[in-house]
Structure formats: structure tokens, C-alpha cells
Amino acid sequence: MTRAIVTGGAGFIGSHVVEALLEARQEVTVIDDLSSGDPRRVAPGADFRRLDIVDRSALDAVIDEVRPEAIFHLAAQASVTVSVSDPARDCTVNVLGTLNLLEAASRYHAPVVFTSTGGALYGDDAPIPTPEDRIPVPVAPYGASKWAAEAYVKTWSVASGVPHSICRLGNVYGPRQSPHGEAGVVSIFAHHLYKGRPPRIFGYGKPTRDYVHVADVVAALRSASGKRGIFNIATGIETDVMSVWHELQRASGVELEPELAPLRAGELERSCLDSSLAQRELGWRARVSLSEGLPETYHALIAEFERDGQDS
Numbered sequence: 001m002t003r004a005i006v007t008g009g010a011g012f013i014g015s016h017v018v019e020a021l022l023e024a025r026q027e028v029t030v031i032d033d034l035s036s037g038d039p040r041r042v043a044p045g046a047d048f049r050r051l052d053i054v055d056r057s058a059l060d061a062v063i064d065e066v067r068p069e070a071i072f073h074l075a076a077q078a079s080v081t082v083s084v085s086d087p088a089r090d091c092t093v094n095v096l097g098t099l100n101l102l103e104a105a106s107r108y109h110a111p112v113v114f115t116s117t118g119g120a121l122y123g124d125d126a127p128i129p130t131p132e133d134r135i136p137v138p139v140a141p142y143g144a145s146k147w148a149a150e151a152y153v154k155t156w157s158v159a160s161g162v163p164h165s166i167c168r169l170g171n172v173y174g175p176r177q178s179p180h181g182e183a184g185v186v187s188i189f190a191h192h193l194y195k196g197r198p199p200r201i202f203g204y205g206k207p208t209r210d211y212v213h214v215a216d217v218v219a220a221l222r223s224a225s226g227k228r229g230i231f232n233i234a235t236g237i238e239t240d241v242m243s244v245w246h247e248l249q250r251a252s253g254v255e256l257e258p259e260l261a262p263l264r265a266g267e268l269e270r271s272c273l274d275s276s277l278a279q280r281e282l283g284w285r286a287r288v289s290l291s292e293g294l295p296e297t298y299h300a301l302i303a304e305f306e307r308d309g310q311d312s
């Protein structure tokens with residue numbers, strides 16, 4: 001049995017990582033301050049510790065108690081808007097929090113998998129699909145803090161000899177994604193369809209993203225554990241936001257006319273990641289197609305909205 005720690009395990013992606021590790025009969029401790037997480041997402045078999053990763057002594061105490069053999073680091077200030085309004089907090093959580101974790105991980109030689117971002121790093125002028133060796137040009141503090149944290153992950157990996165990895169994720173979607181965030185368009189659209197309220201679609205529906213199902217992301221993070229390197233985790237397929245809306249509308253059977261609006265400041269027109277390195281080095285590739293993943297996610301989200309009363 002492996003002892004694993006999942007930071008951000010009460011969040012959207014982290015909760016799926018926790019579930020998969022428990023299914024693989026690993027011992028799992030979740031570290032989360034519930035700033036955007038929900039304790040109801042944490043599987044009952046996990047040991048849940050509520051703490052802020054910036055609080056170094058609280059973090060050290062849990063890590064020294066668990067003595068982890070693997071760490072999946074998903075806790076983050078993950079909102080671009082918050083990063084703009086409070087860049088110091090964004091930097092503190094994403095950079096200092098990551099450094100605290102790396103220091104603690106070094107004491108147990110525990111490999112860390114760090115979840116970074118593709119979309120917020122590469123910028124609008126990047127080739128499509130974008131490979132990992134493209135020099136990042138983050139336009140928001142969130143991208144800058146993730147890039148800075150990546151540097152610490154790489155440096156600590158070299159200095160400690162422990163194989164840490166960095167996974168730059170595409171636009172992740174799937175069950176348990178909150179419809180109340182700024183991103184997560186699949187969940188936001190599903191919520192609009194559930195409520196019968198037309199959504200506002202920015203960029204007139206034309207911006208493209210690389211949508212990757214959370215089950216594929218979990219498989220990638222697990223494959224990256226104990227490996228060294230930076231890997232794009234995405235499908236390599238560009239999909240415009242209007243197509244996502246149409247697919248979800250079909251799944252719902254509800255007809256709504258969206259309001260079309262121009263692109264918001266700082267939003268990318270195109271984003272699509274080349275994940276061939278992950279294919280070669282991790283033996284990973286995305287398996288869930290959008291035509292399969294979107295209807296499945298839609299029905300799972302509607303069941304959650306009904307169960308959790310997220311219909312206010």
C-alpha cells in the first residue's frame with residue numbers, strides 16, 4: 001500500500017485523483033483549506049486535513065505524520081480573476097505554498113506531481129498545437145505564479161534528486177466541476193440548461209480550447225508520478241465553444257438562444273496543446289472523446305445540481 005497525499009483533494013480534479021488512488025488501494029490523505037473546495041467531494045476512505053498550504057508548520061506536521069511516498073499537488077489559487085485582483089495572495093498560495101510542499105516532500109524523498117496550466121501560460125501567438133518547449137508568455141498573474149512554481153519544482157527535483165513532474169493541463173471538464181467558477185464552461189453551460197437560462201457566450205462562440213476529460217487527467221497525473229519532466233496533458237484537438245454549447249444542448253433536449261458577446265479582456269482566442277511528449281514518455285493519451293464525455297458529464301452534473309441543491 002502506497003501512502004499518498006493529495007493537496008486540493010476537495011476540489012474538482014483532486015477529488016477524482018483521491019477516488020482513483022483509493023480504488024487502487026492506496027492510503028490517501030487530503031490537504032485542503034476548502035477555499036474553493038467542498039468536503040462533500042472527498043471520498044469517505046480518505047483522511048481529510050483542513051489546512052492552508054501556506055501555513056508551513058501545519059503542513060509540516062501533517063507531512064511528518066503521514067510520511068508520504070507520493071504527492072499530487074493540486075491545491076492552488078486557480079482563479080484568473082482573483083489573481084488579477086489579489087496577485088499577492090495568488091503568488092503566496094501558488095509559489096510559496098508549492099515551495100513549502102517541496103521542502104516537506106524532500107524529507108521523505110516523495111515525488112511530487114505539480115498541476116500547472118497550458119492555456120494560461122502559452123499566450124495567443126503560440127503555434128497550435130503548442131509544444132512544451134514554447135517559452136511561456138503568461139498574460140495574467142495566475143500564469144506567472146504557475147510558471148514560477150514550475151521553476152521551483154524543477155530546481156527542487158534537480159537539487160534533491162527526487163523525480164518531480166509538471167503536468168500542464170488543458171481545459172479540464174467532468175463531473176463535480178463547479179458551475180459557479182469563471183472557467184469550467186461545460187459545467188456553466190450545463191447549469192444554464194438546467195435552469196433554462198440562456199448563457200452569454202463570449203468571443204461570439206469562436207474561441208477554441210483543448211477540452212480534456214477529468215478521467216484522462218487523473219490517469220495522466222498517476223502516470224507522471226515518479227517521472228521527471230514537463231508534460232502537456234490534453235487532447236491536441238481544438239474545439240470552439242459554440243460546438244460545446246451545441247453538444248450539451250443536444251444532450252439536454254433543451255432549446256435556448258445564447259446571448260453572444262465579444263471576447264473579454266485577457267482571454268485567448270485559441271488554445272490547443274501538443275501532448276505527444278506525454279504519449280512517448282508516460283505512455284499516456286486522452287481516451288475520452290468530447291462526443292462521449294460531454295453527454296456523460298452533462299447527465300452527471302444535472303444529478304449533482306439536483307442532489308446538492310446547486311440551483312440557486
Ligand SMILES: NC(=O)c1ccc[n+]([C@@H]2O[C@H](COP(=O)([O-])OP(=O)(O)OC[C@H]3O[C@@H](n4cnc5c(N)ncnc54)[C@H](O)[C@@H]3O)[C@@H](O)[C@H]2O)c1
Nearest residue numbers: 008010011012013032033034035036037052053075076172
Ligand atoms: N480545471 C482546469 O481546467 C485546470 C486547468 C489547468 C490547471 N488546473 C490546475 O489544477 C489544479 C486543480 O484545479 P481544479 O479545477 O480542481 O480547481 P479547484 O478550485 O476545484 O481545486 C483547488 C483546490 O485547492 C484548494 N486550495 C486552494 N488554496 C489552498 C490552500 N492555500 N491550501 C490548501 N488548499 C487550497 C481549494 O479549496 C480546492 O479544493 C489547480 O492547481 C489548477 O490550477 C486546472
